[in-house]
Amino acid sequence: MATEDRAVVEAIKASGESTLKRAKAKAKETINQFFNVPLDIAVTGRTGSGKSTFVNRILGLRDDDDGAAPTGVTETTMERTMYEHPTMPNVKIWDLPGIGSPNFKANKYLKDVKFKTYDFFIILNSERFTENDIMLAKEIRKQKKHFYFVRSKIDNDIYSEQMKAGFNEQRVLDTIRKYCLIKLNELGNSEVFLISSVDLEKYDFEKLQNTLIDDLPFHKQSALLQAWPVCSAAALEKKIKFFKKLIWAASLATAGIAAVPAPGTSVAGEAAIAIFFLLRCYYAFGLDDRSLKRLSEKVNMPLLEYRAKSKFANAIQNKAVTTIQACAAAVTISTIADLLSLIPGVGSAVSAGLTFGSTQYFLTEGLNELANTAREIRKVAGLDTVY
Structure with missing residues (x-):
């Protein structure tokens, strides 16, 4: 016809x-x-920064669901652990051990967690980014891979500030972002994404998604877009x-x-x-x-x-x-x-x-x-x- x-x-x-x-x-x-097409995402950061909860939200799981990354007040990730996306088995999220020991060496850490496995790294922290975070980012950059700084638990910060006189949410967010960027100044044009794993619709979660998509080759974009929560x-x-x-x-x-x-x-x-x-x-x-x-x-x-x-x-x-x-x-x-x-x-x-x-x-x-x-x-x- x-x-x-x-x-x-x-x-x-x-x-x-x-x-x-x-x-x-x-x-x-x-x-x-x-x-x-496979997509392997590494999530790392300090103990207590909410890594496992973040992993679960990407997977579309609650913390108490079968197959979810274990969470708790103590260190629950002692070695790298892979979580397969429940509806996109070619997408894998890797929950890496927290960084921050006195003897931490960025290059040794990357070797121990099998650096070449991952398409990119998400470095997550719920307070301030440390020298260890910066050393790790430098080593990742040296190896010509992407990393992204994510400041987690923003909902906790907003909650603790909202009872104060003259509370302004945007001012709080701007202050947190500015503080993080000051700490990361030596890395140059680094960006920080503010997120709450309690409510992904708020703050910078969508901005993080868009940045990841822009940085990935087209065939990898396909996997991310299918797996990433709406x-x-x-x-x-x-x-x-x-x-x-x-x-x-x-x-x-x-x-x-x-x-x-x-x-x-x-x-x-x-x-x-x-x-x-x-x-x-x-x-x-x-x-x-x-x-x-x-x-x-x-x-x-x-x-x-x-x-x-x-x-x-x-x-x-x-x-x-x-x-x-x-x-x-x-x-x-x-x-x-x-x-x-x-x-x-x-x-x-x-x-x-x-x-x-x-x-x-x-x-x-x-x-x-x-x-x-x-x-x-x-x-x-x-x-x-x-x-």
């Missing part, structure tokens, strides 16, 4: 390649990276925009390329790519049970019922899986058929073989509906007044 031909031409253009054959190869590479309307829109940019690749990979999402997948490979793509949208937008239950508790209102209004979200929840294990979850032919049947005229494509046009239409419809559902839930929850 001419319309489909135009769509294919646009997909080739989006790939940056000159021919359909080269565009298909690029699509396969892009989608395989999208599903499987902390604002803007953060959600960034995720949605990113997924929309990948529809061309998912459509070409689905329509005639046996690009299996991960080794060991025993499903209808081509159609499964489309389903896995929407599964990733579902989790990245925070539409899974765990994310919505946490949000419901936070705003003290039931939100699961709003997800049920979405035919795509409802079908994924009822027929698909609750977690994605290496993008090789047990998606069945019936699951694929059920989801495809949501689009008139597309459902029969399971047995006939998906075309580029039908796949692109299916993914666009599914992504838009999941995105609008996530937007509506945030609006109902009172988190975003407009979207």
